[in-house]
Amino acid sequence: MTRTSPTEVTGYRNDGVGTAVALVNVVTTGGRDASAETLRALLASYNFKVDELLTEDETQMLRDWALRLRPVFAEVDQALAIDLLNALMVEAPMRPHISDHGLGPHLHYGPPGAALVDRVKANTAVGLAFVICEYGAGRLGVCLDAGCERVYADIARGPRRRYCSKACLNRNTVAAFRARQTPTST
Ligand SMILES: [Zn+2]
Numbered sequence: 001m002t003r004t005s006p007t008e009v010t011g012y013r014n015d016g017v018g019t020a021v022a023l024v025n026v027v028t029t030g031g032r033d034a035s036a037e038t039l040r041a042l043l044a045s046y047n048f049k050v051d052e053l054l055t056e057d058e059t060q061m062l063r064d065w066a067l068r069l070r071p072v073f074a075e076v077d078q079a080l081a082i083d084l085l086n087a088l089m090v091e092a093p094m095r096p097h098i099s100d101h102g103l104g105p106h107l108h109y110g111p112p113g114a115a116l117v118d119r120v121k122a123n124t125a126v127g128l129a130f131v132i133c134e135y136g137a138g139r140l141g142v143c144l145d146a147g148c149e150r151v152y153a154d155i156a157r158g159p160r161r162r163y164c165s166k167a168c169l170n171r172n173t174v175a176a177f178r179a180r181q182t183p184t185s186t
């Protein structure tokens with residue numbers, strides 16, 4: 001599982017923003033299979049402690065959560081994006097505390113001993129909340145590429161991002177360049 005998302009908002013130890021992006025993309029785009037094993041590997045790659053195979057219930061709850069996170073990325077009106085995210089945060093069990101399970105002290109947003117799906121809900125929702133509060137909802141988006149529906153979180157310095165990946169950016173840059181080179185017929 002490649003990690004393409006920036007991590008500085010909530011710390012590398014448990015990157016809620018990156019997890020949200022990866023989860024939404026794997027579940028909602030490109031016909032990628034969101035099997036229990038795929039989701040388990042994804043969460044493990046984002047430092048979630050996943051002890052066992054995901055149950056069918058957990059798998060379905062994670063897919064449902066991804067489908068509900070996606071509109072936060074797609075919504076262009078900041079007030080509406082905030083409403084969507086606030087509704088999700090109210091739903092996710094939150095009891096912030098500092099934990100250290102071999103990674104060094106870091107914040108957990110859910111209750112101590114929370115079940116995996118609740119941990120994912122708390123961390124992804126809070127991660128996206130940090131992005132909106134620190135940078136604005138405009139930093140969460142859906143790739144501008146016509147054939148791509150992946151989402152991104154843009155928290156890097158420098159020019160604003162409009163594409164999910166370098167691949168999509170490059171493809172569109174080349175297409176725009178070719179369009180300019182094509183002589184207009186007279
Ligand atoms: Zn942790």
Ligand SMILES: [Zn+2]
Pocket residue numbers: 143144145148149150163164165168
């Ligand atoms: Zn894309």
